[in-house]
Amino acid sequence: xxxxxxxxxxxxxxxxxxxxxxxxxxxxxxxxxxxxxxxxxxxxxxxxxxxxxxxxxxxxxxxxxxxxxxxxxxxxxxxxxxxxxxxxxxxxxxxxxxxxxxxxxxxxxxxxxxxxxxxxxxxxxxxxxxxxxxxxxxxxxxxxxxxxxxxxxxxxxxxxx
Amino acid sequence: xxxxxxxxxxxxxxxxxxxxxxxxxxxxxxxxxxxxxxxxxxxxxxxxxxxxxxxxxxxxxxxxxxxxxxxxxxxxxxxxxxxxxxxxxxxxxxxxxxxxxxxxxxxxxxxxxxxxxxxxxxxxxxxxxxxxxxxxxxxxxxxxxxxxxxxxxxxxxxxxxxxxxxxxxxxxxxxxxxxxxxxxxxxxxxxxxxxxxxxxxxxxxxxxxxxxxxxxxxxxxxxxxxxxxxxxxxxxxxxxxxxxxxxxxxxxxxxxxxxxxxxxxxxxxxxxxxxxxxxxxxxxxxxxxxxxxxxxxxxxxxxxxxxxxxxxxxxxxxxxxxxxxxxxxxxxxxxxxxxxxxxxxxxxxxxxxxxxxxxxx
Numbered sequence: 448x449x450x451x452x453x454x455x456x457x458x459x460x461x462x463x464x465x466x467x468x469x470x471x472x473x474x475x476x477x478x479x480x481x482x483x484x485x486x487x488x489x490x491x492x493x494x495x496x497x498x499x500x501x502x503x504x505x506x507x508x509x510x511x512x513x514x515x516x517x518x519x520x521x522x523x524x525x526x527x528x529x530x531x532x533x534x535x536x537x538x539x540x541x542x543x544x545x546x547x548x549x550x551x552x553x554x555x556x557x558x559x560x561x562x563x564x565x566x567x568x569x570x571x572x573x574x575x576x577x578x579x580x581x582x583x584x585x586x587x588x589x590x591x592x593x594x595x596x597x598x599x600x601x602x603x604x605x606x607x608x
Numbered sequence: 609x610x611x612x613x614x615x616x617x618x619x620x621x622x623x624x625x626x627x628x629x630x631x632x633x634x635x636x637x638x639x640x641x642x643x644x645x646x647x648x649x650x651x652x653x654x655x656x657x658x659x660x661x662x663x664x665x666x667x668x669x670x671x672x673x674x675x676x677x678x679x680x681x682x683x684x685x686x687x688x689x690x691x692x693x694x695x696x697x698x699x700x701x702x703x704x705x706x707x708x709x710x711x712x713x714x715x716x717x718x719x720x721x722x723x724x725x726x727x728x729x730x731x732x733x734x735x736x737x738x739x740x741x742x743x744x745x746x747x748x749x750x751x752x753x754x755x756x757x758x759x760x761x762x763x764x765x766x767x768x769x770x771x772x773x774x775x776x777x778x779x780x781x782x783x784x785x786x787x788x789x790x791x792x793x794x795x796x797x798x799x800x801x802x803x804x805x806x807x808x809x810x811x812x813x814x815x816x817x818x819x820x821x822x823x824x825x826x827x828x829x830x831x832x833x834x835x836x837x838x839x840x841x842x843x844x845x846x847x848x849x850x851x852x853x854x855x856x857x858x859x860x861x862x863x864x865x866x867x868x869x870x871x872x873x874x875x876x877x878x879x880x881x882x883x884x885x886x887x888x889x890x891x892x893x894x895x896x897x898x899x900x901x902x903x904x905x906x907x908x909x910x911x912x913x914x915x916x917x918x919x920x921x922x923x924x925x926x927x928x929x930x931x932x933x934x935x936x937x938x939x940x941x942x943x944x945x946x947x948x949x950x951x952x953x954x955x956x957x958x959x960x961x962x963x964x965x966x967x968x969x
Binding site: 543595597 | 652655684690715718719721723724725727728730734737740
């Protein structure tokens with residue numbers, strides 16, 4: 448990849464990677480740091496990376512950096528662990544977008560990541576599997592389960608509102 | 609639930625695949641899988657089989673659309689439709705099923721609401737910091753600045769040097785006076801010889817007069833020889849050593865001829881003296897430059913003065929350029945090319961950013 452292509456990659460993918468990470472960890476500064484780290488890694492390997500695969504490389508790098516960060520900070524949060532009483536705060540969220548954000552936060556890290564990659568970037572199961580180092584079927588199962596959980600949450604919220 | 613072991617793990621796997629496992633058991637299962645990576649592969653295979661079974665069930669019954677168990681697996685079909693995993697037949701059949709079951713439409717709508725959309729207002733603001741600049745551009749700017757500075761110094765130096773040459777100062781005057789004195793010194797020896805010759809000629813003339821006066825009293829002795837001797841002396845006035853009154857009478861033709869050759873060689877020595885003097889001027893002129901005025905000097909190579917100066921400047925410039933190249937981590941050289949057509953040598957500097965060439969000879 449050439450210098451010009453690298454700079455084009457910055458224009459094309461930095462926003463997407465940033466949004467993907469920000470949605471996962473809800474921390475702008477850390478999201479920014481992860482994006483910066485990802486592009487620094489890309490720059491260090493700029494000679495070995497094909498421009499056509501740069502998006503996948505960036506998302507993979509950013510995702511793994513984020514997972515490492517989450518593990519370090521032990522911020523793992525699973526929807527299964529969420530007490531149903533937490534829904535009692537939901538009356539503050541009237542907008543569907545906010546409800547979705549809350550539903551997303553209640554997913555496990557891996558479920559959230561695969562759904563975001565699927566919806567934000569339109570990756571297929573295999574591409575998501577490559578990024579997350581999962582099998583294609585695992586990705587599909589995670590997405591299906593995530594959708595069910597999110598649907599349950601949205602339905603519950605709508606019934607309350 | 610019981611502790612997970614290699615004897616009861618299938619139960620946990622099934623619960624996991626079905627999504628029925630509790631958070632506590634899930635953590636226990638993950639820990640168990642970490643300790644038994646071979647069983648992790650088995651779990652993956654089971655999950656694959658589960659998905660294949662679901663897919664096969666759908667595809668088999670796709671032939672008979674009415675037999676598709678939408679009701680039993682409604683949620684999965686909703687997600688499959690949302691994800692685009694249904695084929696056209698299945699999709700059509702599912703739509704028909706939802707239309708015929710309005711109570712299911714609400715659930716399908718809820719699934720469609722789970723589709724996330726990126727908030728485009730969230731952008732990464734520090735793109736400029738992420739972007740990289742071309743090293744060569746930075747090097748170009750550095751080289752350009754350095755070369756511009758060097759060129760300015762060289763031009764000022766050249767102008768100063770030429771100004772010194774056009775308007776001689778103290779050193780130049782010293783050189784002139786030195787040259788003059790040297791020429792005078794050289795002329796003294798010649799002058800001495802000439803003086804001697806003049807005195808010899810005068811003495812010969814006197815002898816002639818004396819001989820003419822004595823012609824009547826003394827018999828003519830070797831008259832022809834005397835004439836020849838006089839003629840030879842006219843031709844070779846510098847024959848000072850043999851021009852005595854007594855020797856003239858004794859000198860024969862052969863001796864005169866031999867002496868005339870010797871004198872002729874002596875004559876050719878005179879220009880050599882001047883050449884020597886000129887050669888001695890060279891160091892004085894080279895020192896009389898701007899660099900010498902600064903108390904500096906350089907070692908000149910072979911060749912005439914101008915070529916030496918240019919050659920030395922070229923060496924300095926080449927050294928400077930190579931040092932810049934080392935700093936930049938690139939190999940940059942000044943190229944010296946000789947063009948036989950124009951009989952000129954050109955110095956060329958070519959990089960991606962800038963390039964120039966200039967004749968040096």
